[in-house]
Amino acid sequence: MEAKTLFDKIWDAHVVKQVEGGPNVLYIDRHFIHEVTSPVAFLGLKNRGLKVFRPAQTTATPDHNVPTENQHLSIVDEMSRNQVEMLRRNCEEHGITHYGLGNDGHGVVHIIGPEQGLTQPGMTIVCGDSHTSTHGAFGAVAFGIGTSEVEMVLASQCIMQPKPKKMLITVNGELKPNVTAKDIVLYIIAKISTSGGTGHFIEFAGTAFEQLTMEGRMTVCNMSIECGARGGLIAPDEKTIEYVKGRQFAPKGEDWDKAVAYWKTLKTDEGAEFDMAYNFDAADIEPMITYGTNPGMGIKISENIPTSEGLVGNDKVSFLKSLEYMGFNEGEAIAGKPIDYVFLGSCTNGRIEDFRTFANYVKGKKKADNVVAWLVPGSVAVEKQIREEGLVEILEAAGFELRQPGCSACLAMNPDKVPAGKYAVSTTNRNFEGRQGPGARTLLASPLVAAACAITGKVTNPSDL
Amino acid sequence: MIDKFIKIQSSAVPMPIENVDTDQIIPARFLKAVERKGFGDNLFRDWRYTSGNTPNPEFVMNKPEFSGSILVGGKNFGSGSSREHAAWAIYDAGFKVVVSSFFADIFKGNALNNGLLPVQVSPEFLDEIFATISKDSKSTFTVDLEKQIFTNDATGNSFEFEINAYKKVCLLNGYDDIDYLVAMKEQIAEFETK
Numbered sequence: 241m242e243a244k245t246l247f248d249k250i251w252d253a254h255v256v257k258q259v260e261g262g263p264n265v266l267y268i269d270r271h272f273i274h275e276v277t278s279p280v281a282f283l284g285l286k287n288r289g290l291k292v293f294r295p296a297q298t299t300a301t302p303d304h305n306v307p308t309e310n311q312h313l314s315i316v317d318e319m320s321r322n323q324v325e326m327l328r329r330n331c332e333e334h335g336i337t338h339y340g341l342g343n344d345g346h347g348v349v350h351i352i353g354p355e356q357g358l359t360q361p362g363m364t365i366v367c368g369d370s371h372t373s374t375h376g377a378f379g380a381v382a383f384g385i386g387t388s389e390v391e392m393v394l395a396s397q398c399i400m401q402p403k404p405k406k407m408l409i410t411v412n413g414e415l416k417p418n419v420t421a422k423d424i425v426l427y428i429i430a431k432i433s434t435s436g437g438t439g440h441f442i443e444f445a446g447t448a449f450e451q452l453t454m455e456g457r458m459t460v461c462n463m464s465i466e467c468g469a470r471g472g473l474i475a476p477d478e479k480t481i482e483y484v485k486g487r488q489f490a491p492k493g494e495d496w497d498k499a500v501a502y503w504k505t506l507k508t509d510e511g512a513e514f515d516m517a518y519n520f521d522a523a524d525i526e527p528m529i530t531y532g533t534n535p536g537m538g539i540k541i542s543e544n545i546p547t548s549e550g551l552v553g554n555d556k557v558s559f560l561k562s563l564e565y566m567g568f569n570e571g572e573a574i575a576g577k578p579i580d581y582v583f584l585g586s587c588t589n590g591r592i593e594d595f596r597t598f599a600n601y602v603k604g605k606k607k608a609d610n611v612v613a614w615l616v617p618g619s620v621a622v623e624k625q626i627r628e629e630g631l632v633e634i635l636e637a638a639g640f641e642l643r644q645p646g647c648s649a650c651l652a653m654n655p656d657k658v659p660a661g662k663y664a665v666s667t668t669n670r671n672f673e674g675r676q677g678p679g680a681r682t683l684l685a686s687p688l689v690a691a692a693c694a695i696t697g698k699v700t701n702p703s704d705l
Numbered sequence: 706m707i708d709k710f711i712k713i714q715s716s717a718v719p720m721p722i723e724n725v726d727t728d729q730i731i732p733a734r735f736l737k738a739v740e741r742k743g744f745g746d747n748l749f750r751d752w753r754y755t756s757g758n759t760p761n762p763e764f765v766m767n768k769p770e771f772s773g774s775i776l777v778g779g780k781n782f783g784s785g786s787s788r789e790h791a792a793w794a795i796y797d798a799g800f801k802v803v804v805s806s807f808f809a810d811i812f813k814g815n816a817l818n819n820g821l822l823p824v825q826v827s828p829e830f831l832d833e834i835f836a837t838i839s840k841d842s843k844s845t846f847t848v849d850l851e852k853q854i855f856t857n858d859a860t861g862n863s864f865e866f867e868i869n870a871y872k873k874v875c876l877l878n879g880y881d882d883i884d885y886l887v888a889m890k891e892q893i894a895e896f897e898t899k
Contacts, residue, residue: 256889256893276736279740370811386814386818392883396887401814554779670785
């Protein structure tokens with residue numbers, strides 16, 4: 241038999257039809273929807289007089305627009321309220337499970353899927369959100385789609401996609417202390433650039449990923465889109481199976497045994513070929529931070545901001561425009577730069593492990609007075625676990641408070657916005673101009689680095705303390 | 706149905722910036738509509754308007770000498786979020802073609818699904834386009850989808866661009882994928898039983 245990659249195995253098993261000279265008709269096992277990218281898709285269905293083809297395979301939750309305080313009250317912003325309400329109505333009309341505000345299942349869409357066992361190895365998973373790549377951590381082919389494609393899935397449970405190329409990124413070796421999943425992925429994006437993965441689906445392999453928890457693997461796969469890739473995935477192993485086991489929508493009984501037997505076949509065969517491969521040494525990675533306006537502009541905190549030397553034409557113009565926006569000078573140190581905001585949360589770093597890391601670091605310390613900190617759990621379940629584990633007391637003693645679940649300051653679509661000109665060390669995924677609010681300046685980092693910065697009030701390498 | 710794409714000859718709006726991400730094309734705070742209209746007003750909002758909401762005279766779309774239905778961007782155009790609103794906003798603002806030396810995947814797919822043609826040219830050809838426009842902002846370009854040829858009318862140089870054969874038929878005829886998929890529901894249902 242032909243040697244196949246993990247990606248090939250899953251993709252090929254879901255091709256309903258290969259259109260001549262065109263894309264594949266790809267069957268979708270699991271579809272997640274949220275309030276921002278679904279209303280026009282439902283409107284499209286209505287205009288065509290169509291019903292949802294397989295409502296049981298779609299799950300909905302509102303996350304982008306929701307405030308992270310006083311969720312029991314009506315949303316103040318009229319347009320946000322309307323969008324959230326529209327999602328509820330569309331789900332009701334079409335028989336789709338909807339985890340609305342106040343429901344125990346509510347949270348950021350990419351956090352609740354894995355939490356409830358909806359995300360499983362071997363599946364094809366899509367959502368009208370680029371960070372759907374998160375679910376690849378389970379050995380699933382998961383990727384973001386546009387609203388036209390959301391409508392396709394609702395109408396037919398399929399989308400039309402050309403098959404991406406395959407990329408292998410291997411990281412072997414021993415990780416240094418204080419280096420987390422977020423640092424690994426920021427390091428990779430800095431190496432291959434924000435467009436290095438375009439046209440490809442990435443498989444992450446090697447001991448660095450094997451050692452990560454499922455939460456850490458989700459952080460890595462979440463950001464695979466930030467190097468331009470369609471998505472990223474990691475072969476399922478015992479940790480994956482253990483994580484899924486017993487969750488609400490996980491297979492049970494005989495179905496479970498069958499599923500596990502199949503999941504164990506989900507790995508790249510010896511000799512299978514990739515279109516592109518990179519190999520990195522885990523020992524070279526240090527705590528990372530971004531200094532510019534795309535996620536590829538990341539450096540080790542111990543390094544200086546690069547200079548424009550050697551850059552020409554539009555490359556140079558774009559680089560200097562970025563530094564000007566950030567208010568940084570080429571060649572200067574990033575460590576020690578004063579900051580104003582710290583944000584812990586999002587589909588990248590809003591899981592329980594991230595809160596444990598943050599709480600463990602700030603335990604017995606005090607938040608810097610110049611820092612406004614937003615700590616936003618990724619879901620109601622994460623919030624509950626934070627309380628059960630006694631992390632709230634630790635955080636509060638250090639001067640932090642917990643907010644309610646949602647996308648929050650990741651994308652400035654709800655009340656949590658960073659003011660113009662202010663610096664935010666953020667555990668999110670994008671540092672684009674204005675991403676956290678018009679004029680806001682974002683420095684992407686891990687929860688551990690964010691915690692260190694929150695305590696000192698400036699860019700801080702946790703390894704220096 | 707999408708609008709049919711017909712051969713276009715037009716002047717172009719140059720944006721020689723790299724990694725133009727979808728948060729710049731349309732910031733998240735303008736994604737709250739539940740219908741597909743009016744997004745063009747907020748295209749490039751934070752570059753096009755000052756913080757005081759007055760048009761920024763430095764931004765290319767506010768300069769009277771630049772106009773046309775072709776938008777020319779730097780490499781890695783459309784990176785970031787999957788928001789289809791980015792393609793809607795560009796189309797709604799009157800553009801029918803976006804040219805770059807490199808497009809982000811999701812943006813490219815979204816554009817094609819909305820009758821907005823992404824034309825990928827070589828970095829050298831892109832440089833020539835920018836040079837032509839900076840010499841004379843009224844210079845025109847011709848996009849022939851049938852022949853898959855983009856021509857710089859001022860220099861006479863042309864570039865043969867690639868497009869998926871299926872998507873080309875869709876654009877030329879105004880078909881969309883949903884019609885296609887809905888027509889094969891039986892086959893999909895059969896696939897499910899396997």
